[in-house]
Amino acid sequence: MSKAKLIITAVVVEGRSQADVARSYGVSKGWVSKLVARYREQGEAAFEPQSRRPATSPTAIDAATVELIVRLRKQLSGQGLDAGPDTIAWHLRHHHGKTVSRATISRYLTRAGLVTPEPKKRPRSSYIRFQAELPNETWQADFTHYRLADGTDTEILTWLDDHSRYALHVTAWPRITGPIVRDTFRHAVAAHGVPASTLTDNGMVFTTRLAGGRGGRNAFEHELRRLHVTQKNSTPNHPTTCGKVERFQQTMKKWLAAQATQPTSVCDLQALLETFVELYNHRRPHRSLPHRATPAAVYNNRPKALPADSRDGDTHTRVRHDRVDRTGVVTLRVGGRLHHIGIGRTHARTHVILLVDDLHVRIVAATTGELLRELIIDPTRDYQPQYTKKPPNP
Template identity: 70%
Template sequence: MITALLTEGQTVSEVAARYGVHRSWVYRLKARYDDEGEAAFEPRSRRPLTSPSAIPDATVELVLRLRKELADAGLDAGADTLCWHLRRHHRVVISRATAHRILVRHATVTPDPSKRPKSSYIRFEAEQPNETWQSDFTHYRLTTGADVEIITWLDDHSRYALHVTAHHRITGPIVLDTFTTAAAEHGYPASTLTDNGMVYTVRFAGGRGGRTRLEVELRRLGITQKNSRPSHPTTCGKVERFQQTLKKWLRAQPRQPATITALQALLDTFTDEYNHRRPHRSLQHRATPSAAYTTRPKATPGERHSDTHDRVRQDKVSKTGNLTLRHNGRLHHIGIGRTHAGTYVRLLVQDLDITIVDTPPARSCAS
């Protein structure tokens, strides 16, 4: 249009008719060209001069400041958590979508398309506190280079961290001791859920060995024991997610622990923060685990009298006339008599009732 006006010498009416625009637009374009020259050809922003519904700059700055403070402290700093802190501590209410847009606009969110969408998971949650306790342990390296392990007992319903302690190495007796300590403070659960590690269960070890101390104690108390299938870590996803949150917080601390005592002090600090002051995005109304754990009545153990431990073993009487049998995590010696030394036997075991049958080994036939 500018070329038609200035080079071809057409009138404003002719240009407007030629390009199908109003004459006033041709006049405005000509005036802009007279004032700005070639810059008049650049596209102009269509953003309105005012936006009454826009989030105030002070709120945007507050969101970004909270995001940095929480992230530096090693705590969750997602949009849901930010909205909770704004509402509870600053009396500012914005939607989750608004908070997320602010984070994206200021490049504080790193997209990860490879993540599996949350909608693809099948979520389950216990209806009552103490209905199910999840447990797992994770490795941690001190600044001295020494490796230690951290065990956690977590309530499935409320995500309440019941017990978090550090040890040089997690063993079967330590698992039982930590469970008993947590139960002494919070009451016994109706069931437990762990992976199939040997410190928790020997169910997947072929059925030859005796039950662990934890398995024996759970059966005595009437507590149902549940274990995830091999290669299915998401079954115990709540406690594993807790461990990720814990390690993220530990990495953010200015002073890393050099001793197991210093590490335990940090674990106690984090557990208190996690249980009582940190909102949990998976809980209703973004409640804290402590609030969710104390709101509803707690479940209690049932009975497992019909749940016996049955197994069959092949063995050979030793030279001293003994057989060995593992029970409750300990190896016991059963006296048969020296007269039976070297005899092959079969043990039919049901809890503490043992039947020993003389079973000579089958002889191979030579061709």
């Protein structure tokens, strides 16, 4: 028997006062009065537990937004792209001007039957992650097998920047060889500069270090030595060392599989790869990057690392993340003194990266890589105005 039924019975059947019943059962007189009124209105139904759901939900999102969430989920999934709550939230904010929390999106996807329950996963915080501090500090490379629509086997070679996940060079070949690795590396260098180091597995097209010294260095190793690039290789039987490029390959293959027309030649495959790389680098938010920026934005908003014996004094000495305050200002400490730098109220609450080389400062938007301001700090002033007043005419 429920407590509500006991209380109602004590008042209605026994004829006890509501105050007496309230004291006996340790409840408020108001609740006893409410139960009795409900019994007189509903009869026996008053004994059943009542729903605690609020009559209204003022914070609930509108039906049009719910429909948009479902549509984005289906569109992204159909294109072979990530369609999780974080990605949908990014598209809502950047393309539709709507801000919806990850939890809310997840809840509505579950209600729509678009989420498949999975076993509890290992928490992300338990993973040990390694990431280069600067673009071009480390390039990862790997190749993967791909079968064309007519059954022909091909291989896809990828060069990926470790810091930004930027796809530097992705090409399809009937078969990957040592000279192909060297030549594609040269093309990537011509487009993006010489990296400080490379990271690959121990395949013979990348290194001969496990070949017992037979045959000397391969073509790729000679090229790295010529350019003074440090060569790094994963420990045997530890494929996760090159996990970023392997994760890129998974995303790439998922996207390829979702295309309506499957490639029948290496040329067709290469055309699809170029479309995917453009989408991946410039239009697809990346879950592993700060503020879910695109790889291109992260790759382009920091100075590039150089081979160790080629570094010069032109590199930035500090990289600092901050957020523009509501008045359009960011702060920077130089020589033990805090300086306030005007950015403009237009950029209030924008996440920014400050690239500091002595007194020279560049401030870029963390998400887009847009240069918001470039200045030389005046050490004698606290506030660094956005505009300098012109001297009066004589």
